[in-house]
Amino acid sequence: METLTEHRPVNGPVVYGFLRLPRNAAARQAALTGALAEYCRSHELVLGAIFIERGSATSAPSGAFTGLLDVLDLPDVYGVVLPAASHLGPKPIAAERRRQIAGSGVRLMLVRGGRTTRRPSDRAPSRTPSSAPSLDAET
Secondary structure, three states, X not given: OOOOXXXXXXXXXXXXXXXXXXXXXXXXXXXXXXXXXXXXXXXXXXXXXXXXXXXXXXXXXXXXHHHXXXXXXXXXXXXXXXXXXXXXOOHHHHHXXXXXXXXXXXXXXXXXXXXOEOOOOOOOOOOOOOOOOEXXXXX
16 A cells, blocks of 8 residues: 655746845844745745855846856746845836746745736645755856
8 A cells, every 4th residue: 555645745836936135144144034034934945046246237148147048948947935025126126027027927925915817827835945046147
């Protein structure tokens, strides 16, 4: 007899985090990384990695954001999770970044402040996350 589904490891929806931080913000990075991990745990999402943009980017393309867009093209990516909408950058940059994320067909989820955008084929999440590595990129 096979074990119940609840007793088998099941991979849940994979999401990727994105943080926009000042250059020297180790404590803030640790706190925000923990907040993203807890959000994913409580919503039964797998946090694949966190992309970190350092400094104050004045244009939309950055190494960290480009890396995020690249992984959104992988199969079975469910969405992007941010601590708050402000992590996308100043309003003109944030608007373009929202458009690019929406164009990839994934969900954009905010830990606090704002609504979650959905893609048409949303399904309920099914598993708790493992620990996620941070992917740091200097801009």
